[in-house]
Amino acid sequence: MTKSIRVLIWIGIALLGAIALGTIALRRGEQINAMWLVVAAFCTYALGYRFYSKFISAKVLALDARRATPAERLDDGRDFVPTNKWVVFGHHFAAIAGPGPLVGPVLAAQFGYLPGTLWILVGAVFGGCVQDFVILLFSVRRDGKSLTEMARDEIGRVGGFVAYAAVISIIVILLAVASLIVVNALKASPWGVFTIAMTIPIALLMGFYLRHLRPGKVLEVSFLGFVLVMLAIWGGQWVSRNPMIASWFTLTAPALAIIIILYGFAASALPVWLLLAPRDYLSTFVKLGTIALLALGIVALHPTLQMPPLTRFVDGSGPIFAGKIFPFAFITIACGAISGFHSLISSGTTPKLIRRELETRMVGYGAMMCESMVAILATIAACVLSPGTYFAINSPAGVVGQSPDAAASTITGWGFPVSAAGMHSLAQAVGEQTLFNRTGGAPAFAVGMAHIFSSSLGGQAVMAIWYHFAIMFEALFILTVLDAGTRVGRFMVQDALSHLWKPLGRTGWYPSILATSALIVAAWGTFLWQGVKDPLGGINSLWPLFGISNQLLAAVALCVATTIIVKMGKARYSFVTLIPLAWLVAVTFTASWEKMFDSNPRIGFLAHARKLASSPSSHETSRLIFNDRLDAVVTGVLVCMVALVLLESGFLWARVISGRLQARTKESPFVLTQFAVEEQG
């Protein structure tokens, strides 16, 4: 292809992207087709990958095809293995794509489809993709070191400690939020509870099959597990229609919370082969298949978005979570735009598999682009619902009223018509008793997904099956994060405690396993219990807390990246990480301030505590007041820790740029790659 044709193609993509973005941003008072979002996303990612990531590769990072990666130099056939780039891409994507990009955009749709869509596109291209890419490359150049090790080596001891503390905090808050989403999706839902409960014996069967019948045949057994899960979904319908059996599986939120806490403890303490690994395989199988199916469904159906571009809730009075677009839209959507958690994976297993330095661009930048696309699909799934239905599902009873009629009346009063009878019909169509007050994002996403699937395949008759497939998909997804996260947290606590007493660090010593599992489960269980008991729906306060901690971790990762770029003598290019860092600091620090000190009790933790303190005292209110104060303290501590890293880094940058400090990065020495030698030979 000649250069002029290539230039024309890129001009065409740029024009198409501009038209799509213009349509999304400027149309007012008329509905638009969801395909505009898909086209805008495709063009934005294509341009970002072709030009911006190329610029970063060439000018900022100077990727070197001749330099051997740790996978080649340290190849041990276990951790360090030179692997095909597409295989690493799949591996990396499977690790970074969790439920976050599905739930965050659904919640943020309360502002309309426009703010979330723009943030997902801009945040990913200039923030999230850049973070994942540069951290991956810097880890590759440091023998696959983790983010916390790089922070300690390149910034200093404070940086290392804060990164460690931020990781522990984010894991705890993430697990609480994830489990709360599952509770909200499954409460009073016998069909959902039955299907999810069935995944446990299915996972145990898979574990036994893998270990004793067909050792190592994971794809085979995952397919078998997938078929059994489909049967469990089908069986759930029968359970929900049988009054006696349905009553066994109809659980309240506190009961579900206790079961999930016990499950988390069991998953952390049991041998990994028995439950954790088979569930992981099963969930990966379902995850990859469902995302592909959702993308195909949207393209095939190309539905119209019912949600307006901007709703009245941009003023901060939103029922799902209170607060204005800035900073809360940028806190609510984390994983689809930028997620600090990804930096742990970019500096975890992935750098140990990369075969050539040049491949970090496709794996780091490219995989995050795909995750961002998943967030766009989630936005579409939420916005194809009528706004009245969307708000009826997602608004907590504390805001819209306890009874269906009261909730319908409140929401209709906002200008989004919905009726109790219509919601009842919808609930019946999806096999639920009610869809009012199903906060957390998962049920709304499931209804949107069922709407898209049933319109493409099977019609209204199978809407209930698709809805429960979506619920099962999300819950399975989240429970996998929950059990793996609890285990990772347990190892981190064991590592830390081993400095106090060596035996506590032994991962095979049961007293230590039980004690540290209990510690980590108690940490996230406290927040979960708080979320379940919170009359405003829990997700109100916990999701922003999760967003803040995740984005603060991203700030630490971008701080490490900026420090390395400055120490490489490329301060003039440090804007690639400095601009997203500055934006995240502005967003997270503002959000933290508002969450702690805003006078609106729906936003500020302390204002909420004061409001509760002025009401009649009871054991319940005392606990809620304690929870609010705990949330405020956790937020404050996280912000102070990140401020310390910023200060330490800032002083370091100033000393390096002014020439007062001879910068020296801790890169591994250059070794010529054997692959290049083979190519030349």
Add this chain to the structure above:
Amino acid sequence: MTQLRQMVGTIVEALREIFDESAYSRFLAHHGTSSSPSAYAAFLREQEQIKARRPKCC
């Protein structure tokens, strides 16, 4: 046809890598042993130390 075969091959390889089948093959090759319940149990023990520490994103 060759390109299609290559593409399918890469997808299968990616799935095998994601689902740890390749890791198990490498383990068997590394230890010069064939697949058996005891070899798979040893592989899982080794994996527990590595894999259970991998964070998964939200």
